[in-house]
């Protein structure tokens with residue numbers, strides 16, 4: 001079904017056409033009409049299948065740019081996602097002149113207050129900063145009629161739920177609530193329904209939780225072998241753009257430094273970095289100044305970076321949902337991708353649990369040898385020679401080549417040139433602190449509590465005292 005078959009404002013259709021979208025994706029086809037008629041909605045569809053526009057189009061249709069009040073809010077778990085969602089909504093709303101402003105932690109609040117003077121119809125926000133603005137009265141939610149929780153299961157997890165409650169208290173009773181995610185574990189869905197009025201569930205039925213274009217493999221190895229295996233695999237795959245997930249911030253710091261030391265164009269991102277640094281790293285990755293992003297789960301949800309060809313789970317993720325979101329950074333909008341997961345022998349039951357939840361088995365592959373890695377790099381060197389030859393920009397070198405070949409056999413000359421441009425597998429020593437293996441948790445029904453897991457030191461204020469809720473141990477944010 002085409003977007004043009006929807007009865008929505010013509011300017012929105014023009015904007016969508018300009019964005020290059022023609023056919024609606026399945027979640028868009030099913031969710032947009034339900035959202036347009038005003039129902040509450042839980043939308044579940046695989047990663048990279050267009051959930052943003054599935055709520056973006058209705059919110060833009062509902063918005064009245066002449067009304068100076070905020071009419072819709074979208075809440076996201078990470079700052080980068082709040083920014084990305086606002087960009088997509090500004091694209092959709094461009095010709096209708098519907099403005100979306102992102103507000104998120106780590107950015108100068110005065111700068112955001114100035115941006116809010118544009119009187120946005122829609123705000124895309126992380127919860128903590130939105131609450132700050134509410135307290136300062138720089139954002140008022142008294143005319144909000146639509147609330148979206150993107151990555152809803154994550155937003156309703158222990159660590160965010162108090163903030164969400166506090167935000168919803170500021171909105172009028174009568175509002176539409178739209179929840180979207182690629183994953184929706186049952187206990188969270190039941191919890192979600194408490195926030196909604198007769199929600200319609202729109203779920204794109206698929207055999208597996210992950211998309212079929214992502215090839216999924218795993219390797220079993222000891223913790224201390226991981227780094228060498230990783231570099232060998234990188235040398236064989238020569239990924240155009242890859243994300244490597246590590247379990248902790250320390251892990252990400254050490255891994256990105258170690259990769260840099262071995263000559264890879266890697267950058268690390270996690271929640272303890274300043275926002276300026278996070279923006280800088282992401283920009284370098286998008287501009288292709290770095291082709292490897294090493295990340296904690298801060299980059300696992302929602303981020304849409306084009307042409308991420310490979311995802312590596314250097315450490316097994318905490319739960320199957322996190323696995324789904326991590327590998328979903330590749331294979332987006334119908335493109336192909338490869339996901340490779342490293343497992344230590346004691347973590348195999350955890351891997352089996354992931355396969356059970358995703359309903360997708362992974363193929364076991366053997367760690368490559370040094371020779372295979374060398375062969376991979378030689379192939380890459382050959383390819384770059386062929387590409388340079390085809391690009392034709394070699395006139396200044398032809399004379400030199402002729403002289404060389406007059407005086408020498410061609411094979412040693414070419415072999416030497418190849419050796420020079422081959423990035424031979426490097427064995428420079430690096431420091432990597434061992435991570436203890438994951439413990440398998442048997443009872444998935446108790447999932448909300450499980451997210452009290454410690455993911456690093458708490459860098460945010462504790463909202464419990466401020467909102468008078470139960471002083472349970474709060475999940476630690478790293479976003």
Ligand SMILES: Nc1ncnc2c1ncn2[C@@H]1O[C@H](COP(=O)(O)OP(=O)(O)OP(=O)(O)O)[C@@H](O)[C@H]1O
Nearest residue numbers: 021023024025047048049050051052182302304333
């Ligand atoms: N109808 C469409 N036609 C073509 N491309 C589309 C369409 N809808 C969305 N896209 C593109 O598909 C990509 C993925 O979309 P989006 O980020 O909304 O996925 P998602 O379902 O929210 O994924 P995730 O679960 O990871 O958050 C984006 O680059 C978006 O521009």
Ligand SMILES: [Mg+2]
Nearest residue numbers: 051052150302
């Ligand atoms: Mg999304």
